[in-house]
Amino acid sequence: MSADDWDRVLPFQLDALGVRGRLVRLGPTLDEVIERHGYPLAVARPLAESMVLCATLATSLKYDGIFTLQISGDGPIRLLVTDLTSDGALRGYAQFDSWKLAVALGSGNEDAPDGYVPKLFGQGRLTFTVDQGQHTERYQGVVPLEGATLADCAHTYFRQSEQLPTGIKITARRSDGPDGHHWHASALMVQQMPEFDAGRLDVDPEQREDDWRKAVILMASATEKEMLDPALPGTTLLHRLFHQEQPRVFERRAFAARCRCSRDRIDRVLRSIRREELDDLRDKTGRVAVKCEFCSTEYAYDDADLDKVYEPAA
Numbered sequence: 001m002s003a004d005d006w007d008r009v010l011p012f013q014l015d016a017l018g019v020r021g022r023l024v025r026l027g028p029t030l031d032e033v034i035e036r037h038g039y040p041l042a043v044a045r046p047l048a049e050s051m052v053l054c055a056t057l058a059t060s061l062k063y064d065g066i067f068t069l070q071i072s073g074d075g076p077i078r079l080l081v082t083d084l085t086s087d088g089a090l091r092g093y094a095q096f097d098s099w100k101l102a103v104a105l106g107s108g109n110e111d112a113p114d115g116y117v118p119k120l121f122g123q124g125r126l127t128f129t130v131d132q133g134q135h136t137e138r139y140q141g142v143v144p145l146e147g148a149t150l151a152d153c154a155h156t157y158f159r160q161s162e163q164l165p166t167g168i169k170i171t172a173r174r175s176d177g178p179d180g181h182h183w184h185a186s187a188l189m190v191q192q193m194p195e196f197d198a199g200r201l202d203v204d205p206e207q208r209e210d211d212w213r214k215a216v217i218l219m220a221s222a223t224e225k226e227m228l229d230p231a232l233p234g235t236t237l238l239h240r241l242f243h244q245e246q247p248r249v250f251e252r253r254a255f256a257a258r259c260r261c262s263r264d265r266i267d268r269v270l271r272s273i274r275r276e277e278l279d280d281l282r283d284k285t286g287r288v289a290v291k292c293e294f295c296s297t298e299y300a301y302d303d304a305d306l307d308k309v310y311e312p313a314a
C-alpha cells in the first residue's frame, strides 16, 4: 500500500465540464480511531463512512477551527460524532444500544446491511457545525435523516442548503489480513462550479446541464473495489474515471487521528461541577475516572488530585 495515498484529500477540477471535486481516502487513521473503541462491525462501518463524509465536506469549506458532523436518531445507534480541525486532526465516536443493535441486525448478521440508515439510526437528523472560535458565529446546517445511505442523507443536505448541484459516493470496508483488521473508506464528490469561476459564461444552460450529468455519471462509475483498493493510487483512479476530461489534480492535504482532550480540559469540566456530585462517579478504589468518548483515554483523579483541581485560585 502506498502510504502517502491514504488519509488524504485529493482535490481536482474538470475544466471541460465546469466541475470540481475531491477524492478522500482514509486508511490508518480509521484503524487507529476504530480499533481504540472496539466497536462492533455494524457500528464501525457507519463511523468509518461518516468520518470520510466529514473529511470530504470539511475540506470543501474554508474555515479555521472545527468542523463537526453529528448523526442522532432513535435507532440502535443513538449518536455518532466525528470532527476535523482545519489542521487535519480527525476523530470520532458512537453511542449505541447493543441489544437493539442485535435485534435490528437479526441473528448471524454482524455487518451493517447496505442502506443501513433507517435500520440503524431510525428517525433522526444530520447536523453539520463549523466552529471558528469564541468571537465568531457558529454555522450550523441540520437536515432530517432521509434516505437509505449516508450519501443519500448528504444529498438531502446539498439540496436543502441550496448549494450548487453536488454528487457524492461513499464506501467503507474492513478487510481481514494475517496482521489483523484494516479499514479503508473512500468518498468521491463532484460539484458544479459557479459559471464565473469556471470561466464558462458563454456556455448555454443546456450544455451546462449535460456537462454536469456527464460528471455525475463518470463519478458513479467508480467501483467500490477501486475506490478502496490500497494498491491503486488516487491520481490513477481519477485519471481512469475522467481521462477524457483531463482532470487537473491539486495539492493534497493530510489527516491524522488526533484527539484534543487533555488533563487541563478535564480539570475545567470538573471545576464546572460541584465536588460533592463527583461522588457518584467514584470507582472501587475511590478515584474519579473520566473517560474521553472520542479516544477512550481515561483520566483518573484521587482525592489529592481533586484538592488541586478545586483549590481556590490564589
Ligand SMILES: [Zn+2]
Pocket (backbone or CB within 6 Å): 259, 260, 261, 262, 292, 293, 294, 295, 296, 297
Ligand atoms: Zn480524547
